[in-house]
Amino acid sequence: MDLNAAKQRVAEIKPLLEEYAYQYYVMDNPTVSDFEYDKLLHELIDIEQQYPELLTPDSPSQRVGGKALNTFEPVAHTVQMGSLQDVFSYEEVKEFDRRVRETISNPLYVVEPKIDGLSVSLEYQDGVLVRASTRGDGFTGEDVTANIKTISSIPLRLKKQLAGIEVRGEVYMPLKSFEEVIKRQEMEKVTPFKNPRNAAAGSLRQKDPKITASRKLDIFVFNIQQLQGEILSSHRQSLDYMKSLGFKVIPSYKCFKSIDEVINEIKNIGQSRGTYPFDIDGAVVKVDSFSDRESLGATAKFPRWAVAFKYPPEEKTTKLLDIEINVGRTGALTPTAVFEPITLAGTTVSRAVLHNEDFIKEKNICIGDTIVVRKAGEIIPEVLSVAAHGEDAQPFQMPTHCPSCGEAVSRQPDEAVIRCVNPECPATLLKNIVHFVSRDAMDIEGMGPAVIEVLVNNGLIRSVADLYTLSPQEVIKLERMGEKSAANLMNSIEKSKSADLSRLLFGLGIRNIGQKAAQLLAKQFKTIDQLMKASVDEIASIEGFGEVMAQSVFSFFTLSGTKDLIERLKAAGVNMVSTLAPTGNQFAGLTFVLTGTLPTLSRDEATKLIEDLGGKASSSVSKKTSYVVAGEAAGSKLTKAQELGVTVITEEDLLKMCGENRV
Template sequence: MNKNPLDMTMAEARSELKRLAKVIAAANSSYHTADAPEISDAEYDRLRRLNSEIEAAFPDLKRADSPSDNVGAEVAEAFSKVKHDVRMLSLGNAFEDTEVDDFVGRVRSYLGHVGPLAFTAEPKIDGLSLSLRYENGELVQAATRGDGETGENVTHSARTISNIPHHLDNAPDLLEVRGEVYMRHDDFAALNERQIEKGEKTFANPRNAAAGSLRQLDANITRSRPLAFFAYAWGALSEPLATTQLAAVNRLRSLGFQTNDLTKLCASAQELITHYKSIEEQRSTLGYDIDGVVYKVDDLELQRRLGFRSTTPRWAIAHKFPAELAWTRLRGIDIQVGRTGALSPVARLDPVTVGGVVVSNATLHNEDYIQGRGNKGEEIRDGKDFRVGDWVQVYRAGDVIPKLADVNLAERPDDAAPYEFPTICPECQSPAIRDDGDAVRRCSGGLICPAQAIEKLKHFVSRGCFDIDGLGNKQVEAFFGDPELPVKEPADIFTLQVRDADNGLKRLKNRDGWGDKSTQKLFAAIDEKRNIPLNRLIFSLGIRHVGEAAANLLARHFSSYDKFIIAMDEATDRDSNAYQDLIAIDGVGEVFANSLVTAFSATSERASIDRLTQHLNIQDVVQADTGNSAVAGKIVVFTGTLEQMSRAEAKAQAEAAGAKVSGSVSKKTDILVAGPGAGSKATKAAALGITVIDEAAWLALIAEE
């Protein structure tokens, strides 16, 4: 499907994610296991990004076998398996300079780091990942990445690669060296010539040739192939190589490994980008394939603190080489209305091929972007606006959802008029309002807006919410417009079976596309979801600013629906203790709190929620077993400067120990952890008789069992 995710229905998105999971798994197998890729690297990146973009647009549809959570492919049966002591993970990707700024910003934010921060930048080799295990200086094992957890034993082949040492002097007793097996361009050309002379199949590119050569059961075949190895990382260690990434790589070089001479230490995002451009200019003359530049935090202690996501490290990112561009005609601008009422502009284009994909739609973000302004009101594109009829540049920097990048004013038609963003919802004709500080204009119609109502229902039944089997996007749309069995709000789902019983010949089982068995399965699936965890219920309501993580936060804090709903009712008074307690929850600000309280105080929306909860058994949050934690159940506030950890680390640490973290001091606060610079919070805590401790005492307290 070449359809833009912006135009997908939920059913189409679910179907496409299912297809992508299958296609990407097959591509992984052919690439990592069979060494015979059936699609190009660009097409593979496109598919993975498509999967990621659809998951971002429909987070509730993310599959258990999502490619986003997988690394590489399973081990081929012909090779014995090797369990990696330290996982071999993939890297997150950046495609634009702004994403490099974002990466550096995320690192600083997570660490709470304001001082100098160094990164290494090195070419991203397009080869086959390999881990070499040395014990007491002897090479004892070589393994491919495989699926990241388990790789293939290729020790016999790795020993034939000329620049892989068999013995190391002055190395740690245990050392796993990681890097990339590759083939130089001239060696690749010579290999293919020999293949032709022997009447054998040629290789499509050096990466395939390197992978196919290493993964041979007959080591003599590998020996005949001109492979080489770049070292750039490590796995299991008996002792550290160094305290920084660059020093550790230099240590690997001193042990006899080939490392990349283009690796450079950089002190800022701009220096990283400058080095990226320098490497890009040299790309065609390097003599081997690269497909980007890898950035890593240099300080290994900071790497440890940053840690990992499910499949990627927080301290590294791959900056891929550039976007693909194309020019075409902008034929129209359509407005789509989402479940929160957001009016999203979509460009309708003359079809054009960008990166092997035919593009006819592209996002325009918001009205400021159309008018040539950025998020802070600054000029972008030199202030040039987009108008229907313009000759525009479309780009895909590995992104699935195409974007408009630029406009050629010399090609602008004489009658092209500035685009007037609608102030009336195109779906229900309610006023579309833009709040101060908000980049998005929103329909004020709420549940009377059919677009919002349908999208809210789709969200309600989606995977991260109620996840009702048999009630997907297509069925929601059908029931919404059904004159006999209408589903206009979530509560209607749970009265469906009772209402259907009174429908006589028009009962659901007698309709096209339904039968007795499918109808009973649907009703059973609905009944099963009458028991619902509190966090899922909160998330399913589709309240603006309340995503899945926020719903989990609220559920953990209030623990039961009764406590939650009482707090919402009391918090309608912004001067109440309930409202102050709500905004004191760490991670809940006034915008979040106001959106939440408004939803529960709005007459029509609250009535809809109350009708829903009458049909449900809402499960309390079961608190995690924190053993004998000294802070379990305590409300903790952090203030001042923390010197041994960032605020994000401190919060995660406290919650893991069973504490609740608040952003402000109140009479309910149990502990205030005060670092240097603690001000009014420390004063207030002292006045209330709250325990005040420093960071060292806090660390000692949570270490107690």
């Protein structure tokens, strides 16, 4: 295909993809299959790769995420992105109405659900998205354009070519996407997000847009900040206008003349909030007329023409029927309350996590009690207290052996959690293997969670050692695994055998031992055999190790399951020796602390650079810290360094210090 033919084909494909995305993500009415859309999108990407000059900022291909180049530059908002005054009672809503009527005789109100997400600004010029930024402090936010483009419901080009428009919206993570992300994080042994709002905020500020794209964020637009060439008179009109431009606007907005009708709608939204596929934390009441808003004005903090009603957490009582024990990803035995079903925030719940043994004892929870339950953050059910003890209430005792594998469980003196530390416990198998093959551990490419799940479900692997006994014939039979993919996976498994001992130690998932601690162990003991012979005191003597970490390592290697696993890995040819050694010594005796986002180096890359030259990378600032390397958005560590008089340097300074030894 020559350039002219490519131009013509791109001109045909782009409007089709834009319309298909609009129908699917905004109108919830797909007109083509996913297969047909993906095929067309990949055709566009192929053409743009062949002819880069045809790639434009509004291309649908930009939604998949480009290179990790986000720097989150500051953006000064031309129109302030203010916040609304919160109210918590219907009397406060009536008081708001009384204040409005002192200035406006017959106000019309718009009531809409308050999405619990992250507020952003979207700027368009000549109908094309040119910049997106976060709210920040209302006056200055951060540029997140590359990540915003991955949100499929945001139009990259408007349906009408306007000279300029800036709109405000709320980026959120749908509850379905949130559940998928949490499941993935738990499997990868990553601390999960607390709620959808935190998940949305964390996802939008990823340096790599591809990660943002994988999180499946969405948006509702609810306000026009600036508009050139058009004059609108009301909020309702602006919502309809934004909808005509292709935006996904705030749902379920309605107009009312009386405050009693407003309050009734707030109640209706509150009763329906459990049915929404996204999280809301209130309802917003706004004066509809823009001229009325000008008459009402604003205080130093809030506009006088709107308030946000915040819903209180709903609490209900129910009978505790049983307490079940679940074995989590780290071997933690977590008690879960099983109770008579109740409806909270619109959904039926019958289970809630009880955290640990101390939590149960502290609240004096017994099976048969009447308990008080609510949804923390309107998402996660939690037991608040005991309302009344049942006549036949039975105190609960945590098990002494793992309910999954039968091995004895243990509890560290400074922990509230009881754990199974058997590395071959069936309950932790899938998550342990996901961790073992991860990039920072054995780095087996192509061995993702989905592939591992199929292998486990088909009985092909029952331990990480089984990865090294897989045959090409077994792998190629897996769903969606062709000959080339199977060959690549087998090569990656073979390559992992030569990984350094530190990677193996980290991959084994020893309690309290992270990537850095695994490197220290490998450097100190050199071989797996030497480490397995080490006493608690010998392990604790490593700088940076404490009694708890040392005990975790010692206990892990005394398990019969661990010894059997190591022997199997040895027999498979997995390396058991450390080759870690500094490439220089100019940082010997120096301690560095990294804070903020560095311009070109990731945190891991900067840490490796420091350690390769004999230095130490610490996570906390103290008087013993030699240098603090500060990047963009440096926080409390920078403040503490300044208070202690610790020398603060930039990434450029660090690289100059490395000199010719930079690797």
